[in-house]
Amino acid sequence: MKQVAIECNDIRKSFGSVEALRGVSIKAVAGEVTAIVGDNGAGKSTLIKCISGVYDADDGEIKINGEVVKFVNPEESRSFGIETVYQTLGLIEDLTIWQNLFLNRELTKGVGPARLLDKRKMRDRSEEMLKNLDVYIPSVKARTRGLSGGQRQAVAICRAAGWGSKVVIMDEPTAALGVKETAKVEELIKRMKAKGLAILLISHNFDQVLRLADHIWVMRQGSVMAGMRANETDGDHLVSLITGAATGGKSK
Amino acid sequence: MSVNRNNETASAEAEAVSKSAKSRIQETFRDPFFWSKWLVVVAFLLIVLVFGLLSPEAFLTTYNLNNILVASAIPAIIVVGQTFTVATAGIDLSVSSIMTFGAVCFGLAFTNGWPLYQCIIFSTLAGFVCGIANGLIIAKREVNDFIVTLGMLSVAAGAALVLSDGKPRQIIDERLANVAINEFTHIPYLMFIAFAIVLVAHFVLFHTRFGTHLLAVGGDPDAARAMGISIVKIKVLVYAISGSLAGFAAVLTVSRIGAAEPAANTSILLNSVAAVVLGGVSLFGGRATIFGPFVATLLLQALSNGLTILGVASYYQYIAVGVVVIISASLVRTSNK
Amino acid sequence: MTSAVALVFAAATSSAVNAAPKKLKDIRIAAVVKGLDNPFFIGIKEGIEETALKYGIKANVQAAPGLNDDIGQANKLDSLAGQKYDCYIVIPISSNNLSQAVGKITKRGKTVINIDSPIDAASLKAAGGKVTSFAGTDNFAAGKAGGKDMIAKIGTGKTIGLIAGLAGNVTSNARIDGFKAGALEADPTVKFVGPENADWDTTKALEKANAMLLANSNIAAFFAANDQMAQGISKATGIGTKKIYGVDGIADALSLVKSGKVTATISQYPYVMGQMGVQACIIAAQGGKVPASTITPYYIIDSSNIDQALTNKSTRGYFPNQLPPGKYSNPYASKIKK
Numbered sequence: 001m002k003q004v005a006i007e008c009n010d011i012r013k014s015f016g017s018v019e020a021l022r023g024v025s026i027k028a029v030a031g032e033v034t035a036i037v038g039d040n041g042a043g044k045s046t047l048i049k050c051i052s053g054v055y056d057a058d059d060g061e062i063k064i065n066g067e068v069v070k071f072v073n074p075e076e077s078r079s080f081g082i083e084t085v086y087q088t089l090g091l092i093e094d095l096t097i098w099q100n101l102f103l104n105r106e107l108t109k110g111v112g113p114a115r116l117l118d119k120r121k122m123r124d125r126s127e128e129m130l131k132n133l134d135v136y137i138p139s140v141k142a143r144t145r146g147l148s149g150g151q152r153q154a155v156a157i158c159r160a161a162g163w164g165s166k167v168v169i170m171d172e173p174t175a176a177l178g179v180k181e182t183a184k185v186e187e188l189i190k191r192m193k194a195k196g197l198a199i200l201l202i203s204h205n206f207d208q209v210l211r212l213a214d215h216i217w218v219m220r221q222g223s224v225m226a227g228m229r230a231n232e233t234d235g236d237h238l239v240s241l242i243t244g245a246a247t248g249g250k251s252k
Numbered sequence: 253m254s255v256n257r258n259n260e261t262a263s264a265e266a267e268a269v270s271k272s273a274k275s276r277i278q279e280t281f282r283d284p285f286f287w288s289k290w291l292v293v294v295a296f297l298l299i300v301l302v303f304g305l306l307s308p309e310a311f312l313t314t315y316n317l318n319n320i321l322v323a324s325a326i327p328a329i330i331v332v333g334q335t336f337t338v339a340t341a342g343i344d345l346s347v348s349s350i351m352t353f354g355a356v357c358f359g360l361a362f363t364n365g366w367p368l369y370q371c372i373i374f375s376t377l378a379g380f381v382c383g384i385a386n387g388l389i390i391a392k393r394e395v396n397d398f399i400v401t402l403g404m405l406s407v408a409a410g411a412a413l414v415l416s417d418g419k420p421r422q423i424i425d426e427r428l429a430n431v432a433i434n435e436f437t438h439i440p441y442l443m444f445i446a447f448a449i450v451l452v453a454h455f456v457l458f459h460t461r462f463g464t465h466l467l468a469v470g471g472d473p474d475a476a477r478a479m480g481i482s483i484v485k486i487k488v489l490v491y492a493i494s495g496s497l498a499g500f501a502a503v504l505t506v507s508r509i510g511a512a513e514p515a516a517n518t519s520i521l522l523n524s525v526a527a528v529v530l531g532g533v534s535l536f537g538g539r540a541t542i543f544g545p546f547v548a549t550l551l552l553q554a555l556s557n558g559l560t561i562l563g564v565a566s567y568y569q570y571i572a573v574g575v576v577v578i579i580s581a582s583l584v585r586t587s588n589k
Numbered sequence: 590m591t592s593a594v595a596l597v598f599a600a601a602t603s604s605a606v607n608a609a610p611k612k613l614k615d616i617r618i619a620a621v622v623k624g625l626d627n628p629f630f631i632g633i634k635e636g637i638e639e640t641a642l643k644y645g646i647k648a649n650v651q652a653a654p655g656l657n658d659d660i661g662q663a664n665k666l667d668s669l670a671g672q673k674y675d676c677y678i679v680i681p682i683s684s685n686n687l688s689q690a691v692g693k694i695t696k697r698g699k700t701v702i703n704i705d706s707p708i709d710a711a712s713l714k715a716a717g718g719k720v721t722s723f724a725g726t727d728n729f730a731a732g733k734a735g736g737k738d739m740i741a742k743i744g745t746g747k748t749i750g751l752i753a754g755l756a757g758n759v760t761s762n763a764r765i766d767g768f769k770a771g772a773l774e775a776d777p778t779v780k781f782v783g784p785e786n787a788d789w790d791t792t793k794a795l796e797k798a799n800a801m802l803l804a805n806s807n808i809a810a811f812f813a814a815n816d817q818m819a820q821g822i823s824k825a826t827g828i829g830t831k832k833i834y835g836v837d838g839i840a841d842a843l844s845l846v847k848s849g850k851v852t853a854t855i856s857q858y859p860y861v862m863g864q865m866g867v868q869a870c871i872i873a874a875q876g877g878k879v880p881a882s883t884i885t886p887y888y889i890i891d892s893s894n895i896d897q898a899l900t901n902k903s904t905r906g907y908f909p910n911q912l913p914p915g916k917y918s919n920p921y922a923s924k925i926k927k
Binding site for chain 2: 074075078084086088089090091092093094095099103104106108115116117
């Protein structure tokens with residue numbers, strides 16, 4: 001029985017008079033890809049931001065590996081093992097790959113104010129991190145600017161996955177990629193799954209969702225409409241749930 | 253399927269290894285960052301060569317090269333501060349005013365009998381306070397850096413006039429004069445001080461966490477924030493550094509002109525921005541070098557010095573400096589994104 | 590034996606760096622003036638260049654990058670100090686900023702002539718510098734004459750607005766103090782507003798004058814420490830027919846005196862200063878004794894002698910008052926050997 005990596009119970013969030021989340025409850029299991037689908041304005045982004053600490057939920061609780069956690073900013077959220085791969089990737093172009101991988105987690109040697117960056121160690125570990133997920137980059141010393149879209153996505157994902165994370169959130173990871181690179185990223189996601197990470201995937205691409213996901217949550221207007229195993233549904237069914245033409249049973 | 257993939261990766265790796273040496277060299281020449289760093293060195297050597305050929309007995313003497321180093325020392329220190337602010341995609345327009353304010357503070361302390369080292373600390377502290385003010389308003393209240401430092405330019409200049417009642421104070425001190433005039437192995441003391449600051453700055457920017465975070469904030473503040481870097485902390489520190497360096501440079505200025513002048517208005521601000529751009533630092537932030545602007549400072553002073561020696565009228569000197577800056581900046585830009 | 594000869598030779602040459610008198614055509618002169626954005630200093634430049642040319646010498650005249658760039662000016666003098674000039678003519682931006690550079694020149698045994706704005710004696714001494722001769726206007730006396738003349742024109746019991754140059758500048762202070770002394774001597778009941786600093790700048794002077802008139806509508810006249818500022822004052826709102834006095838005698842000021850917008854300018858003769866500077870250099874290079882200091886002439890130019898002043902055009906037309914309308918003493922000219 002796989003462990004429930006993250007569990008959200010009755011999350012509520014309002015912005016002024018607008019109720020963005022009206023009591024959302026979802027679960028994601030370690031070693032699985034859990035997809036969240038829904039139309040624009042359904043509340044997917046808001047939910048994700050509550051989980052990653054960008055927003056502070058008004059109500060509800062979040063459990064990581066069964067334990068209730070509280071956080072008020074992304075740093076604290078990260079400390080519980082929740083990592084995010086942003087749509088804009090969050091990589092700094094003029095910095096090298098190893099610098100990006102270690103951003104704000106730099107390794108140093110020495111003491112006190114004279115702490116030097118331990119560049120060699122960081123480069124070696126970077127190579128390990130990439131190798132771990134079978135990502136091929138010619139040199140970690142290259143500037144990120146020179147990488148292709150797919151390579152950047154891979155680096156961003158490795159960064160999210162490589163820090164003892166338990167939950168990796170991905171928001172439209174292949175939206176800007178071509179066919180070949182999308183395939184490579186999907187392979188990478190499968191390898192992450194195999195390493196035991198719980199992946200929360202937001203995607204408008206139903207084919208992708210049905211390819212990758214083990215479990216799917218459908219959101220509509222700030223609530224979860226339905227939750228099901230991916231093999232229990234298909235594209236048409238998902239569309240009808242999203243638009244509200246059909247109502248599905250709640251979480252299984 | 254996995255076997256195929258392994259073959260793919262294996263052959264790709266092999267390809268990469270065989271190409272590595274040649275392509276790495278090609279890559280270096282294609283890397284715009286390489287050029288933006290080395291262009292200024294090439295330009296500097298070119299200028300030394302040209303003036304050296306045009307008037308060797310005048311330009312290439314130790315005495316004259318010494319002059320260039322002395323003239324470059326104070327601007328070099330200001331330029332370090334400016335490099336830091338520009339690297340965060342900001343700018344500090346108040347540097348010359350902060351320097352004047354620092355000089356006035358120095359003068360006040362000195363004529364009130366404070367020991368020299370305390371006067372130096374006071375001047376640097378004055379700069380630090382101005383810098384922190386800049387940083388806090390820019391970072392916390394999120395006001396545009398151009399506007400804030402422009403405002404500080406007036407505030408600091410005005411404060412200098414108020415504190416000094418508009419009157420310069422003569423500072424005659426042997427130790428200060430010694431630093432300003434003398435040298436060691438043909439290199440002026442002033443340049444030793446400036447170069448030491450340059451070395452420390454390089455070290456901080458490229459070998460500490462702070463330096464990496466600084467470049468991250470300049471390169472992509474959103475990405476930096478997402479990784480938990482405090483933009484506020486970095487910006488406040490950067491402007492504090494720029495202000496402090498200006499306050500310290502004030503002491504060296506006083507040593508050179510023998511007085512704490514309240515209305516001194518030098519071309520140091522414009523030259524600092526010119527040197528930063530010439531040196532290959534991107535005004536958009538995130539890409540920086542410390543040695544580039546340092547060499548650029550030497551270049552600008554060598555240019556002025558050489559033209560003076562050749563007897564070129566001052567009018568043409570303005571044009572020459574401007575042309576050099578524009579050409580260099582545009583050459584670097586064509587290799588930018 | 591050879592080493593003894595070498596020592597004597599070395600001693601002789603080192604002490605005789607400036608002692609061996611030079612032929613006129615071998616003398617090399619350099620000058621550093623204040624900014625060339627002021628016609629006054631262009632007048633000095635002309636005086637230096639043309640006088641030098643008359644003696645067959647080519648002078649290198651440099652200027653500071655800006656009227657307020659004191660470090661820039663020191664850098665310029667340093668650059669020239671390392672060259673093989675025999676004599677340096679300097680006009681410092683502040684009373685202290687060139688002292689160190691002059692010190693270096695003195696150490697190399699070269700001559701320094703200071704004109705127009707004096708270098709402070711104490712800072713010069715501290716830097717080991719020596720100025721062989723000073724030629725400049727007695728700014729205090731010039732201001733004083735202006736003050737007396739102003740009272741004669743406006744009458745007693747009036748209020749006069751004062752506008753000064755760069756804060757703390759010796760020249761500006763001397764002119765303002767002299768003017769006040771002269772005015773008080775002629776009328777002990779005269780009142781003053783200011784001095785306000787306008788940094789020698791036309792626009793700043795205009796702004797200051799506007800503000801002063803707004804605050805004190807009873808100002809009867811203005812005294813500006815230089816003509817460029819007097820120009821600005823002449824455009825102030827509500828200036829009407831109030832009297833304005835400037836100092837320097839630049840072309841624009843003379844036109845304004847002619848048209849009546851400016852009452853008078855205490856004209857200096859920068860050309861003469863430049864001329865004297867060159868002549869002093871030549872005397873020194875020829876091994877002669879240079880007079881320690883000379884007061885250069887000044888004349889009050891107003892509607893009574895403006896026409897005469899305007900006929901005296903220079904070859905380049907920049908500074909019409911090439912030479913003063915009256916006689917003046919030049920102690921240098923006679924000492925030059927042919």
